[in-house]
Amino acid sequence: MSTPDDTSTDTPATCPFTGARAGQAVAPTSASPAMTQAGGPAPALAPRPRIAGSNEPRKTLLLTGASRGIGHATVKRFSAAGWRVITCSRHAFPEECPWGAGPEDHIQVDLANTDSTVAAIAEIRDRLEGGALQALVNNAGISPKGSGGERLGAIDTALDDWKTVFQVNFFAPIMLARGLAPELTAARGSIVNVTSIAGGRVHPFAGAAYATSKAALNALTREMAADFGPLGVRVNAIAPGEIDTAILSPGTDKMVAQIPLRRLGTPDEVAKTIYFLCTESSSYVTGAEIHINGGQHV
Numbered sequence: 633m634s635t636p637d638d639t640s641t642d643t644p645a646t647c648p649f650t651g652a653r654a655g656q657a658v659a660p661t662s663a664s665p666a667m668t669q670a671g672g673p674a675p676a677l678a679p680r681p682r683i684a685g686s687n688e689p690r691k692t693l694l695l696t697g698a699s700r701g702i703g704h705a706t707v708k709r710f711s712a713a714g715w716r717v718i719t720c721s722r723h724a725f726p727e728e729c730p731w732g733a734g735p736e737d738h739i740q741v742d743l744a745n746t747d748s749t750v751a752a753i754a755e756i757r758d759r760l761e762g763g764a765l766q767a768l769v770n771n772a773g774i775s776p777k778g779s780g781g782e783r784l785g786a787i788d789t790a791l792d793d794w795k796t797v798f799q800v801n802f803f804a805p806i807m808l809a810r811g812l813a814p815e816l817t818a819a820r821g822s823i824v825n826v827t828s829i830a831g832g833r834v835h836p837f838a839g840a841a842y843a844t845s846k847a848a849l850n851a852l853t854r855e856m857a858a859d860f861g862p863l864g865v866r867v868n869a870i871a872p873g874e875i876d877t878a879i880l881s882p883g884t885d886k887m888v889a890q891i892p893l894r895r896l897g898t899p900d901e902v903a904k905t906i907y908f909l910c911t912e913s914s915s916y917v918t919g920a921e922i923h924i925n926g927g928q929h930v
């Protein structure tokens with residue numbers, strides 16, 4: 633399984649639109665002047681284009697964990713369909729990225745930090761035009777390993793690490809959903825929480841904190857579907873299996889023989905399902921967790 637690793641805080645910033653890497657890493661918690669979420673000047677907003685050939689204003693997606701892997705594929709999928717995508721990650725938007733609309737639609741936030749998350753929510757609300765948000769995708773996730781890359785089990789996971797995993801994987805999604813509830817309600821929007829196959833069964837590489845946080849996020853999806861449904865907001869989860877992202881745990885290739893479709897999934901295959909859950913095609917689907925794992929769960 634590709635389990636995102638929270639020790640990668642010095643990972644170079646990656647353009648969420650092109651995948652281009654910045655030449656130099658940006659300190660994860662230092663706000664960039666161009667995109668600060670904590671008091672700095674926000675960049676000037678240009679008028680939003682409308683969807684070509686239509687009077688409909690562009691729909692907006694807020695996406696966490698946009699800089700790599702599944703998040704990166706999700707940016708591309710929604711952008712190709714004409715959506716405005718507001719991206720979030722710990723890193724600043726790479727200056728050399730050729731995507732013109734990127735910096736003004738990027739929020740630098742550390743979802744492990746509640747103050748940073750609260751400030752980011754205020755910044756996001758400021759940047760939303762017309763007070764409407766059509767989709768929130770809680771994709772950012774961390775899965776810490778031991779110093780030698782080993783799985784951290786229920787006995788050997790430090791309590792502080794456990795709390796950090798839950799802050800990013802579980803509490804940040806509900807903070808964002810509650811903080812943006814008025815805008816999601818105004819748009820009769822959709823929330824997608826990214827869980828994991830590890831939330832439903834013990835996994836050889838995913839640690840106990842990660843697995844329990846994803847199980848909790850699936851339960852939270854059910855609760856949110858009940859509470860947001862009367863507001864017209866649908867809430868679903870997607871549970872990826874082994875997806876071919878940059879950070880594959882050694883040994884993932886050996887698992888392919890046990891997967892009925894006999895291959896890893898691609899980030900775009902996940903992004904396509906996220907898109908389905910954020911659009912009219914899934915208008916009567918809420919409270920569901922969709923498995924995207926080539927049959928690995930059967």
Ligand SMILES: NC(=O)c1ccc[n+]([C@@H]2O[C@H](COP(=O)([O-])OP(=O)(O)OC[C@H]3O[C@@H](n4cnc5c(N)ncnc54)[C@H](OP(=O)(O)O)[C@@H]3O)[C@@H](O)[C@H]2O)c1
Pocket residue numbers: 633634635636637638640643645696697698699700701702703720721722723741742743744745770771772773774800826827828829871872873874875876877878879
């Ligand atoms: N890949 C798989 O096989 C797989 C399987 C099951 C579930 N999933 C789930 O799918 C989601 C995406 O996985 P992925 O493999 O695409 O992950 P990834 O490549 O490791 O990317 C993780 C993303 O989360 C962001 N992030 C991490 N910590 C953050 C923090 N404290 N604050 C803000 N942003 C943070 C990262 O951006 P910065 O580093 O710039 O902050 C990055 O954009 C995760 O929720 C993961 O649990 C993945």
